[in-house]
Amino acid sequence: MIVALREDIFGLLMLATVLIYVLACFGLTIQMGFAGLTNFGAAAFMGTGGYTVAMLGRFGEVPGLISLICAGAVSVVIGFILLAPVLRTRGHYAALTTLAFSVMFTVYVEASDVLGGPQGIKVPGLVLFxxxxxxxxxxxxxxxxxFANYVILTGGLVGLSGLLLGLMNRSWIGVWLDVVRLDETAASIFGLRVWYWKLLAFTLGNFLLGLAGAIYAQMTGFIAPANFQLGDSLAIVSILILGGVGNIWGILPATLLVVLLPEKLQIVQEYRFLIFALVVVFVLIVRPSGLLPRRLRRLQEGATA
Known part of the structure; x- marks a missing residue:
C-alpha cells in the first residue's frame, strides 16, 4: 500500500492518521475494554503528549526517542491527578471525571500563552536514530x-502494541482485569487489589495515548487546542464501540470507518456528517456489539483464553 501511495501526500497522511488513531484506541482498549475504566478524555491525554514534544523542542535538540518516551510519561503523570477520583468512583461518575478533565484541558491550553493559546504552536519534526x-x-x-516515514513508524508501533495487548489478554493479567471489570466486589473478596489493576490499566493506556499524540503533533508540525477537543475523545470512544469493546481486531475497520468515511463524503459538503452519523447508527443497529464483538473467555486447565 505504501508503494502505491508513495507520491500521494494526502493518502499517506490519512494512512498515518488512521494508524495513530489505532494506537490511541489500543491505549483506550486497555482501560475500557480490559479494566472497564471509562475514559472520555483520551484526546486530552493525546494533546498532553503533543504539547510535551512541542515544549521539548524549545530546549534544542532532544533525541527523538527521549521525546516520545517523555510524551508518554507526562501523559501518565497527568493521569495520576485523576486517579484519586477515578479509583473512588464507578460507572457514570468516573466517566464524568474524565469528561471534566477533557474540558479543563481545552480551556487551559487556550488560555496559556506559553502553549501558544488558541493559535497553537509549531512542533519540530521527529528525528529518530x-x-x-x-x-x-x-x-x-x-x-x-x-509521510511514509510516519506510516512505517506507526505501523510498527501498532503491530508491537497489538502483539503486547494480545499477550496481555491471553495471560492471567487479562483474566484479572476481566474480573475487575465485571465485578469489583467479587474481585476484592477473592483478594485482588482492584486499585492496583486499575492503576496498571490507566498507566499503560495513557502512555499509548500520549505516544500517539506526540507522533501526530510531530507529523503535522503544528498543534492547537482544536486538534484535541471533546469531540475527538468521543470519536475515539465510538471507534471502540463500533469495533467491539475489548476486541483489538475490530479497531482497524472501525477506525477506517470513523476517520476515512467523512473525508470520502466531502463531495456532499455539510451533509457528510449527517450521512456519517446515519451509517454509524445503522452499524450499531445491525451489530449492537460492534463489528467484531469480543468472544467470551473460556478457561481451561493450563490455558487462560
Missing part, C-alpha cells in the same frame, strides 16, 4: 514522500 522523518525516502529508484 539520526533519521530525519521530514525527508523523502529514496528506495529502489522510487521516491516516497516523507
Amino acid at each position: 539520526g533519521w530525519d522523518f521530514s525527508k523523502d525516502i529514496l528506495l529502489g529508484g522510487y521516491t516516497f514522500n516523507s
Whole structure:
C-alpha cells in the first residue's frame, strides 16, 4: 500500500492518521475494554503528549526517542491527578471525571500563552536514530514522500502494541482485569487489589495515548487546542464501540470507518456528517456489539483464553 501511495501526500497522511488513531484506541482498549475504566478524555491525554514534544523542542535538540518516551510519561503523570477520583468512583461518575478533565484541558491550553493559546504552536519534526522523518525516502529508484516515514513508524508501533495487548489478554493479567471489570466486589473478596489493576490499566493506556499524540503533533508540525477537543475523545470512544469493546481486531475497520468515511463524503459538503452519523447508527443497529464483538473467555486447565 505504501508503494502505491508513495507520491500521494494526502493518502499517506490519512494512512498515518488512521494508524495513530489505532494506537490511541489500543491505549483506550486497555482501560475500557480490559479494566472497564471509562475514559472520555483520551484526546486530552493525546494533546498532553503533543504539547510535551512541542515544549521539548524549545530546549534544542532532544533525541527523538527521549521525546516520545517523555510524551508518554507526562501523559501518565497527568493521569495520576485523576486517579484519586477515578479509583473512588464507578460507572457514570468516573466517566464524568474524565469528561471534566477533557474540558479543563481545552480551556487551559487556550488560555496559556506559553502553549501558544488558541493559535497553537509549531512542533519540530521527529528525528529518530539520526533519521530525519521530514525527508523523502529514496528506495529502489522510487521516491516516497516523507509521510511514509510516519506510516512505517506507526505501523510498527501498532503491530508491537497489538502483539503486547494480545499477550496481555491471553495471560492471567487479562483474566484479572476481566474480573475487575465485571465485578469489583467479587474481585476484592477473592483478594485482588482492584486499585492496583486499575492503576496498571490507566498507566499503560495513557502512555499509548500520549505516544500517539506526540507522533501526530510531530507529523503535522503544528498543534492547537482544536486538534484535541471533546469531540475527538468521543470519536475515539465510538471507534471502540463500533469495533467491539475489548476486541483489538475490530479497531482497524472501525477506525477506517470513523476517520476515512467523512473525508470520502466531502463531495456532499455539510451533509457528510449527517450521512456519517446515519451509517454509524445503522452499524450499531445491525451489530449492537460492534463489528467484531469480543468472544467470551473460556478457561481451561493450563490455558487462560
